[in-house]
Amino acid sequence: MYNPKKMMMLGLIVTSMGILSHCHMENVVEDSMNYSEQIDSAIKNGEFQRADQLIDQYLESGTLSEKDQQVYRFERERLQRIRADFTANPEDVFAYIKKYYPQVTPSDIEQWDAAKSLEFMVIDGEKLYFARAARNLFRIDPKMILVWQEHHPDDEMTSGSGAKLDLDDHNAKVINAATTSQKLFVEPRRLRIKQSVEVLADEVPDGETVKCWIPYPRHIEGRQEKITLIQAIPGDHQLAAPDALQRTIYMEEQAVAGESTKFSVEYEFTSHGVFQAIDTEVVTELKDQKSFSKYLAEETPHIVFTEDLKALAQEIVGEEKNPYIKAQLLFAWVDNNTPWASAREYSSIPCIPEYALQNHHGDCGIQTLFFITLCRISGIPARWQSGWELQPPDDSMHDWGMIYFEPYGWVPMDVTYGLRQSDDPQLHWFYLSGMDSYRIIFNDDISQPFDPPKQHFRSETVDSQRGEVEWSGGNLYFDKWKWDFEWKILE
Numbered sequence: 303m304y305n306p307k308k309m310m311m312l313g314l315i316v317t318s319m320g321i322l323s324h325c326h327m328e329n330v331v332e333d334s335m336n337y338s339e340q341i342d343s344a345i346k347n348g349e350f351q352r353a354d355q356l357i358d359q360y361l362e363s364g365t366l367s368e369k370d371q372q373v374y375r376f377e378r379e380r381l382q383r384i385r386a387d388f389t390a391n392p393e394d395v396f397a398y399i400k401k402y403y404p405q406v407t408p409s410d411i412e413q414w415d416a417a418k419s420l421e422f423m424v425i426d427g428e429k430l431y432f433a434r435a436a437r438n439l440f441r442i443d444p445k446m447i448l449v450w451q452e453h454h455p456d457d458e459m460t461s462g463s464g465a466k467l468d469l470d471d472h473n474a475k476v477i478n479a480a481t482t483s484q485k486l487f488v489e490p491r492r493l494r495i496k497q498s499v500e501v502l503a504d505e506v507p508d509g510e511t512v513k514c515w516i517p518y519p520r521h522i523e524g525r526q527e528k529i530t531l532i533q534a535i536p537g538d539h540q541l542a543a544p545d546a547l548q549r550t551i552y553m554e555e556q557a558v559a560g561e562s563t564k565f566s567v568e569y570e571f572t573s574h575g576v577f578q579a580i581d582t583e584v585v586t587e588l589k590d591q592k593s594f595s596k597y598l599a600e601e602t603p604h605i606v607f608t609e610d611l612k613a614l615a616q617e618i619v620g621e622e623k624n625p626y627i628k629a630q631l632l633f634a635w636v637d638n639n640t641p642w643a644s645a646r647e648y649s650s651i652p653c654i655p656e657y658a659l660q661n662h663h664g665d666c667g668i669q670t671l672f673f674i675t676l677c678r679i680s681g682i683p684a685r686w687q688s689g690w691e692l693q694p695p696d697d698s699m700h701d702w703g704m705i706y707f708e709p710y711g712w713v714p715m716d717v718t719y720g721l722r723q724s725d726d727p728q729l730h731w732f733y734l735s736g737m738d739s740y741r742i743i744f745n746d747d748i749s750q751p752f753d754p755p756k757q758h759f760r761s762e763t764v765d766s767q768r769g770e771v772e773w774s775g776g777n778l779y780f781d782k783w784k785w786d787f788e789w790k791i792l793e
Contacts, residue, residue: 636717713735715735
């Protein structure tokens with residue numbers, strides 16, 4: 303029996319463990335089905351305590367395979383992560399909005415709730431808002447965006463990064479250098495990075511081994527090169543292969559009672575800007591779809607071709623056949639209709655493109671997976687890429703991707719940076735075939751395994767930008783440790 307919700311749950315668990323799998327569900331006994339249906343119903347109704355109890359009973363029933371036990375253990379974990387994200391009460395939200403919009407009324411709140419401009423859940427009978435829902439309102443609702451701008455005229459309102467770099471000036475230099483030199487990779491920047499993780503004192507028992515994976519840049523010929531490890535603390539470490547799709551440096555340290563456990567890595571690398579001019583008349587349909595089957599297919603739980611998503615893709619592209627023009631239509635639609643907003647942890651979202659469609663907003667990763675899904679539905683190969691963005695003096699974790707156009711090959715894309723406000727078509731569409739020089743690439747696909755493999759659930763199930771930590775007793779979620787990211791442009 304095919305159960306879509308259970309398939310998404312299974313997708314979440316296998317990605318949490320860093321293992322991709324296409325799983326087929328088996329028929330289970332009637333009692334088990336009753337448990338499954340009751341759990342689904344409890345979660346849908348916001349009865350998290352009851353869902354927890356039912357999951358415990360289901361796990362103790364003796365009817366579940368080991369694979370299904372993992373599914374429901376992670377579902378119980380997911381409910382905990384949702385609780386951690388939804389912590390604002392209605393009074394807090396109203397007070398925050400009132401600071402900037404004094405005339406706010408309860409009716410306004412109801413309208414924003416209905417429009418999903420204020421994200422909330424009813425959990426065990428209590429209405430709770432996403433912790434950053436009130437701030438997000440001023441990013442999502444057109445009228446409230448203007449209100450925020452009145453109070454913060456210097457706020458760039460870019461993808462949450464507070465950009466200070468004259469990005470379009472830099473991108474114009476990338477376009478000029480690429481055009482003049484006839485090279486794809488130009489405008490190199492030499493960067494030094496230091497990343498650290500500090501596990502809080504007594505989160506791991508004294509004497510136990512703390513295991514830590516910190517993201518590390520992968521080698522990408524022409525794009526990201528000359529990677530040099532300066533220092534790792536502790537000194538013993540395991541560095542994943544240069545071409546690992548989610549590259550990490552792995553370290554271990556013994557926990558000491560009353561003391562935090564610290565890990566850090568420092569390295570240098572060279573990042574290049576990218577620009578590929580695209581001639582619509584030259585672009586053709588794929589000549590060999592089989593070679594790109596992976597990048598045209600579903601990848602549960604976060605790249606799925608639901609009927610609603612297929613209908614939307616068809617509505618956007620219409621009868622258009624040219625792959626680049628189709629990509630332009632999809633890119634502009636996501637950019638114009640899915641404003642950036644701070645997001646929940648991805649591991650708490652069953653299906654990210656469905657979430658984007660239903661909620662009409664999302665952060666960079668949600669926007670990117672939404673765009674990738676629409677591209678694949680439309681027959682355009684697209685894939686994930688992520689790491690960090692730098693917009694001196696600011697920085698941010700960031701997600702973007704790659705897209706394939708015949709005969710040009712793979713080129714970068716960033717739907718979050720979207721359409722640039724320029725009359726120059728190349729600059730206007732820069733982020734559909736180009737990339738600035740200020741990126742660090744850790745991940746070249748979603749939900750890839752670590753080296754060595756993680757034994758417990760991952761905190762971030764899609765990729766890795768902050769790091770991951772565990773011990774023999776289980777995963778250490780983000781509230782159990784602190785992270786830091788420092789950088790310097792060397793040349």
